[in-house]
Amino acid sequence: MTRTFHTLRPDVSIAEAANAFMRAGEEEKRRIFGMMVTDPEGRLVGMMSMYDLLLFIRPKHVHVWGMMEGLDISGLMEEACARAKSILVGDIMTSEVITVSPDTAVMAILDLMIKKHIRRIPVVTDGKIEGVVYISDLFHRLVNMLAPQT
Amino acid sequence: MSSQVKKMVLGELTVRDAMRMQVVGIPGDRSIEAGIRLLIKYKINALLVTDLHDSGIGVVSKTDVMGAYYALLPVDSPLEQIMISPPLFCRPDDSLESALHTMRSRKVYRLYVSAGMSGKAIGILAYPDIVGLLYRYCRSCAQSIVNRREQKLTDNASLRFRVKEVMTPSVTSFSETDSLSEIMEGLSVNRFGAVLITGDDGTATGVISKTDLILAFKHGVSAEVPARRILTRSPVRSCDEEDFIEDAIRTMIFSEIHRLFVRRHDSDNLIGVFSLSDAARVRSGSCHACVGSRIKIEETTHC
Numbered sequence: 001m002t003r004t005f006h007t008l009r010p011d012v013s014i015a016e017a018a019n020a021f022m023r024a025g026e027e028e029k030r031r032i033f034g035m036m037v038t039d040p041e042g043r044l045v046g047m048m049s050m051y052d053l054l055l056f057i058r059p060k061h062v063h064v065w066g067m068m069e070g071l072d073i074s075g076l077m078e079e080a081c082a083r084a085k086s087i088l089v090g091d092i093m094t095s096e097v098i099t100v101s102p103d104t105a106v107m108a109i110l111d112l113m114i115k116k117h118i119r120r121i122p123v124v125t126d127g128k129i130e131g132v133v134y135i136s137d138l139f140h141r142l143v144n145m146l147a148p149q150t
Numbered sequence: 151m152s153s154q155v156k157k158m159v160l161g162e163l164t165v166r167d168a169m170r171m172q173v174v175g176i177p178g179d180r181s182i183e184a185g186i187r188l189l190i191k192y193k194i195n196a197l198l199v200t201d202l203h204d205s206g207i208g209v210v211s212k213t214d215v216m217g218a219y220y221a222l223l224p225v226d227s228p229l230e231q232i233m234i235s236p237p238l239f240c241r242p243d244d245s246l247e248s249a250l251h252t253m254r255s256r257k258v259y260r261l262y263v264s265a266g267m268s269g270k271a272i273g274i275l276a277y278p279d280i281v282g283l284l285y286r287y288c289r290s291c292a293q294s295i296v297n298r299r300e301q302k303l304t305d306n307a308s309l310r311f312r313v314k315e316v317m318t319p320s321v322t323s324f325s326e327t328d329s330l331s332e333i334m335e336g337l338s339v340n341r342f343g344a345v346l347i348t349g350d351d352g353t354a355t356g357v358i359s360k361t362d363l364i365l366a367f368k369h370g371v372s373a374e375v376p377a378r379r380i381l382t383r384s385p386v387r388s389c390d391e392e393d394f395i396e397d398a399i400r401t402m403i404f405s406e407i408h409r410l411f412v413r414r415h416d417s418d419n420l421i422g423v424f425s426l427s428d429a430a431r432v433r434s435g436s437c438h439a440c441v442g443s444r445i446k447i448e449e450t451t452h453c
Contacts, residue, residue: 052191055191055192055193056191059404059406060193060406076404076405076406078405079405079406079407080406082382082384085382086365086382087190087365088369090187090368091186091187091190091191091365091368092187092190092191093187095184095187
């Protein structure tokens with residue numbers, strides 16, 4: 001479990017959230033692909049992931065674009081930037097977040113991540129966030145055990 | 151033309167050619183607030199409400215959500231309270247013409263596509279999807295205005311449809327001081343997707359769409375507040391009445407907007423609205439010369 005984490009508020013805009021992703025990445029010295037969303041009391045209310053942001057950017061009519069070569073996407077990005085200022089984190093976040101407790105077994109966490117296709121799981125006690133488990137950290141720990149000792 | 155494109159002559163087009171594969175479903179006991187989040191995230195106009203077995207039991211569109219806002223329903227009410235049942239289905243191999251006939255006669259904006267009898271949807275077909283398909287068809291045709299420009303051929307401009315021939319020739323506008331409730335009444339009566347907002351001096355200051363209204367609902371904004379409270383003041387996107395519809399459609403598709411306001415030729419006066427729904431409603435192909443690509447659609451409802 002990683003105890004250092006950054007969070008977002010549901011009432012900040014997507015544009016500010018994008019900034020927060022960049023800053024969190026610099027401060028935590030890892031690539032951030034998802035952030036927890038908390039209310040003013042620090043309780044977990046949702047998660048915003050890379051996927052949510054990519055969905056926001058993906059053109060609605062991309063199947064029409066398919067045939068176009070050398071396309072200028074500036075018009076699209078301009079609209080996305082305008083929308084990013086008025087749509088809030090709370091408008092697109094996922095609110096059904098799977099969590100585990102500090103006592104949850106590592107293999108149970110692994111099973112959850114595989115079954116539910118999730119890459120990070122908040123660790124929560126009585127509604128309070130203690131940390132996050134990342135699939136990449138889990139992977140490194142387990143693969144270390146698999147590798148033959150030299 | 152490639153054989154793929156040759157197939158796309160009206161008589162041979164099927165639902166499968168035009169439909170969108172992504173269906174966003176949600177259980178009926180989830181709240182309107184959860185529904186709004188999905189509508190915004192996936193940039194869609196309607197949700198399929200499902201039962202425990204993932205079968206479609208109803209549809210909730212942005213219009214229905216707006217209706218709940220207007221009726222002062224709490225935003226945490228369950229979606230099944232406002233859904234329209236049952237959803238209408240068609241098959242992937244149905245002809246596009248028969249699907250359009252169903253949409254017209256049942257006065258719906260979209261059909262869900264199912265392969266079997268189970269009520270599970272594999273896709274969705276709505277008017278913008280049809281416009282998108284036919285835009286692709288026109289785009290690959292040697293006669294298309296874009297291709298002719300690129301080849302620097304002299305174009306017989308009289309063949310091409312212009313925006314003024316297919317637009318809705320009126321602009322519904324409200325003042326910044328009108329309430330969201332009044333705007334919702336206007337949207338509902340006229341079945342528009344958005345209205346122009348004007349300042350005290352009558353100049354256009356922005357647009358309020360159903361999307362803006364459902365976001366306000368989600369954010370807990372009272373329906374009695376004036377329009378200026380939720381106005382984003384982005385520039386009003388517009389085109390000239392003499393523009394070719396192919397160019398206007400291209401702008402809308404690439405800028406992810408559903409409608410353009412129409413200016414009188416060489417002026418700033420707004421005289422109409424041209425939307426993707428208009429493009430589908432009046433004509434499908436953008437060229438007078440291409441009789442085979444046209445689908446005539448009569449009066450229909452907007453979403």
